[in-house]
Amino acid sequence: MNASAATSINEHEIDKFNALAASWWNPDGPSKVLFAMGPARMGYIKRQLVSHFDLDANARYPLKGLKILDLGCGAGLISEPLARLGADVTGIDAAQENIMMARAHAKQTGLDIEYIPTTAEALVIDKKQFNAVVSLEVIEHVADAQDFAKSCHALLKPGGMFLFSTLNRTLESYAVAIVGAEYMTRLVPRGTHEWKKFITPAEMAEILTVAQFRSVRIEGLNYQPVHKSWAIGANKSINYIGAAIRIEV
Amino acid sequence: MSEISRDVIIVGGGLIGLTTAHALATSGITSHVIDSQDITATVDPLYDGRASAIASASVKMLKLIGLWERLAQSAQPIWEIRVTDSDSPQFIHFDAAHSNESGPNESGPNESGPLGYMMENRQLRAALQGKARESDAITLHAPVHITGLCQSETHASVTLANGTVLKAPLLIAADGRKSWVRDQVGIRTSHWGYGQAAIITTVSHREPHGDIAHERFLPDGPFAILPMLDDAEGRHRSAIVLTVSEATGHAMMALPDRPFQAEIASRFGDFLGPVAVISKRWSWPLGALAAEKLTTGRVVLVGDSAHGIHPIAGQGLNLGFRDVAALAEVLTEGLRLGLDLGDQVLQKRYERWRRPDMMLLLGVTDGLNRLFSNNLAGLARLRQHGMGAVNRLPKLKKFFMNQARGEGERQPKLLRGLNL
Ligand SMILES: Cc1cc2nc3c(=O)[nH]c(=O)nc-3n(C[C@H](O)[C@H](O)[C@H](O)COP(=O)(O)OP(=O)(O)OC[C@H]3O[C@@H](n4cnc5c(N)ncnc54)[C@H](O)[C@@H]3O)c2cc1C
Numbered sequence: 001m002n003a004s005a006a007t008s009i010n011e012h013e014i015d016k017f018n019a020l021a022a023s024w025w026n027p028d029g030p031s032k033v034l035f036a037m038g039p040a041r042m043g044y045i046k047r048q049l050v051s052h053f054d055l056d057a058n059a060r061y062p063l064k065g066l067k068i069l070d071l072g073c074g075a076g077l078i079s080e081p082l083a084r085l086g087a088d089v090t091g092i093d094a095a096q097e098n099i100m101m102a103r104a105h106a107k108q109t110g111l112d113i114e115y116i117p118t119t120a121e122a123l124v125i126d127k128k129q130f131n132a133v134v135s136l137e138v139i140e141h142v143a144d145a146q147d148f149a150k151s152c153h154a155l156l157k158p159g160g161m162f163l164f165s166t167l168n169r170t171l172e173s174y175a176v177a178i179v180g181a182e183y184m185t186r187l188v189p190r191g192t193h194e195w196k197k198f199i200t201p202a203e204m205a206e207i208l209t210v211a212q213f214r215s216v217r218i219e220g221l222n223y224q225p226v227h228k229s230w231a232i233g234a235n236k237s238i239n240y241i242g243a244a245i246r247i248e249v
Numbered sequence: 250m251s252e253i254s255r256d257v258i259i260v261g262g263g264l265i266g267l268t269t270a271h272a273l274a275t276s277g278i279t280s281h282v283i284d285s286q287d288i289t290a291t292v293d294p295l296y297d298g299r300a301s302a303i304a305s306a307s308v309k310m311l312k313l314i315g316l317w318e319r320l321a322q323s324a325q326p327i328w329e330i331r332v333t334d335s336d337s338p339q340f341i342h343f344d345a346a347h348s349n350e351s352g353p354n355e356s357g358p359n360e361s362g363p364l365g366y367m368m369e370n371r372q373l374r375a376a377l378q379g380k381a382r383e384s385d386a387i388t389l390h391a392p393v394h395i396t397g398l399c400q401s402e403t404h405a406s407v408t409l410a411n412g413t414v415l416k417a418p419l420l421i422a423a424d425g426r427k428s429w430v431r432d433q434v435g436i437r438t439s440h441w442g443y444g445q446a447a448i449i450t451t452v453s454h455r456e457p458h459g460d461i462a463h464e465r466f467l468p469d470g471p472f473a474i475l476p477m478l479d480d481a482e483g484r485h486r487s488a489i490v491l492t493v494s495e496a497t498g499h500a501m502m503a504l505p506d507r508p509f510q511a512e513i514a515s516r517f518g519d520f521l522g523p524v525a526v527i528s529k530r531w532s533w534p535l536g537a538l539a540a541e542k543l544t545t546g547r548v549v550l551v552g553d554s555a556h557g558i559h560p561i562a563g564q565g566l567n568l569g570f571r572d573v574a575a576l577a578e579v580l581t582e583g584l585r586l587g588l589d590l591g592d593q594v595l596q597k598r599y600e601r602w603r604r605p606d607m608m609l610l611l612g613v614t615d616g617l618n619r620l621f622s623n624n625l626a627g628l629a630r631l632r633q634h635g636m637g638a639v640n641r642l643p644k645l646k647k648f649f650m651n652q653a654r655g656e657g658e659r660q661p662k663l664l665r666g667l668n669l
Contacts, residue, residue: 036594039588039594042588046587082587083587084584
């Protein structure tokens, strides 16, 4: 596989990462909520990409030809579906162990994804650019959301699309974040996080506009107890998802 | 051993397994289909003499997945179903013109098409196999025994007797009522026998059947007359399904040809002129079966591996076709979202979608059988009233009609004639 990090690690450690990846990828494990959100999130991302880049939604590999960055990829829960849809995916995560898990899992599923333990800032310095940057449940964890948005902008080719999801700062989201153990476990490896750093949709739109993004759109991501699934909807009080465009200048 | 990789593994290349493979192929989902039998031999009329009633909704799917063009010529339309009781002149009369919501004649008799078609199983098999051989999306392995099945974090895999290992993110069990896969993955079943057998044969009659099917509730059990196309010699034909007690079944199978013919003719009556048995006879023990779950891990059940129902309403295959349509829709959606085809989210959707229909039909056929296979005087009277009542109650009639057509609410797209 890629990157020298993979070869410098011994068999024992690979086993350990395989085991960790297994728990990340267990649909009833700590990432349960993210799993359940999978279809709704991917549905939204695909619809946005297909309409923006004028692609064929029913093609076997609709995202073929798109270079996509999964920023904060974790164990690859979004990188893998994007790769299955034909995208040329680079997954980055600052946590080396997430990258090891993601690589271990992609090897098992037989998907070709480039996973790199690095940061958005480092890629900006390397002048890397993509057709789309996908960054789900990340912006609420960064030191400075405005700087982060600026980096995402720089990582896009002109005309590229930024896709994000995060938690609103409301009483409901507070309850979910505190009570939702699944969410907290995901937060832990990333450092300390506080509810007051959560961003409202209005603030998000403002941040993106300041960062020179245009065509900002935001929708709610809601749990539907009747269908036991997540769906895109108008209610943005807890989770929301959105897209914005880096216009050509 | 290296084998080309496929999206799914289908165990069982019978009517449902191969239909699944074709339905998935329309969305670009590729499959390995494995059958332990030499499936080419199953096309022989001596292997399976059955003909199946195929509901019009199922036909919509067969059209969309490119099979109907191979079948249309050998399909006998059913325009009318007449249900009668042994000692009652009343009958429920279902015809295509009346199955529209708007009621009789408002939209003309032909607008909604026939209620369904009769199709010989061997012709269905020939079409399914022929198309599978031409398809790039389907790899057939038959006859091949499977020696092992295992599931990992990301795949299900099977080992074939020749040592080949096939793996895919999803394994679909279409290996029939005695499903080996179902046992391997530890899915239990509820099952019960009816102490009955279905005797199947084909008759010729002097007069044409007029595209009408008959279901008669005779004292010793239901007797179905199902229209078939004329044979090569121009004889008018119908398929016979006679449901009798196991003991009667044994006795009838042991009869020499002449008395067997007399048994059939006496039940058939002479409304189409003289009747002659023109095929072999087969006997099938009848029972019902329901798998306690339709999915586990990376395995899902379709067709008779998931459910076996009493053939009283001729719905077993149609129920399986509905499984296929729902599974194909769920997997296509998953595929288009880039999901792992073995994803639990998809499997749970399939299970939630199919279970109510399956349990409803199990219950309805079980109930019908109890009602009609019993000769108590009280029940007989109830049946007679029941018949008249069905005719008078448009809602109830519509329910029965829709079952015959295989249409109901929230039907999968393929059954509504919509592409995936
Ligand atoms: C008397 C009778 C009349 C009927 N009439 C009608 C009707 O009019 N209309 C209707 O809709 N339905 C009818 N049915 C029901 C219908 O026939 C079945 O529902 C249908 O055939 C089920 O198809 P299937 O592919 O699921 O299973 P099967 O037809 O049983 O096929 C299973 C396949 O799996 C293979 N297999 C089994 N074990 C293994 C293994 N371990 N490894 C690999 N391969 C394996 C077998 O060789 C076979 O090819 C009737 C049934 C009966 C008994």
